[in-house]
Amino acid sequence: MTTIKASCPSCGDVELTPQQVRLVVCSVKTWSYYAFVCTACHEEVRKPAGRDVVALLISGGVVAEPWNVPAEALEEHDGAALNYDDVLDFALWLEQADMLAAAAATTSARPRTSTPETAA
Known part of the structure; x- marks a missing residue:
């Protein structure tokens, strides 16, 4: 051995x-x-x-x-490193974007009804 x-x-x-x-x-x-x-x-x-x-x-x-x-680990990066506040800001932005996307999806999912002005 x-x-x-x-x-x-x-x-x-x-x-x-x-x-x-x-x-x-x-x-x-x-x-x-x-x-x-x-x-x-x-x-x-x-x-x-x-x-x-x-x-x-x-x-x-x-x-x-x-x-x-x-390869990404070997790339050179310019600028300051991310800090806790940057991550928190991004998380808050994501939450807001999710609410906006949900509201847009709900609005576009409703069936359209014709009104007298649009029916012709």
Whole structure:
């Protein structure tokens, strides 16, 4: 059985089985990482996994989990970040828009009746 040696920042070197190591390979290479729960202190340890580390862990039997970052997460955004007031304003606007849409739907759903002025 393969033994994987890793390092816990609190306890030092620990020995793990491939099943005790989680390897996440990201579409953004610098975001790939491996993680494990230290067998001594039981804390989760997470470390970056470069191309060499990924290859070494896979060759040791660790199953890689692919992680594809959505393109939207990588876009650059200008302007100030949304705050609580922005979200509240939007929620209030949505409520008003829903009431307006409901009123419009009720009005257009009524059958039209002809009046003497419109009948000809």
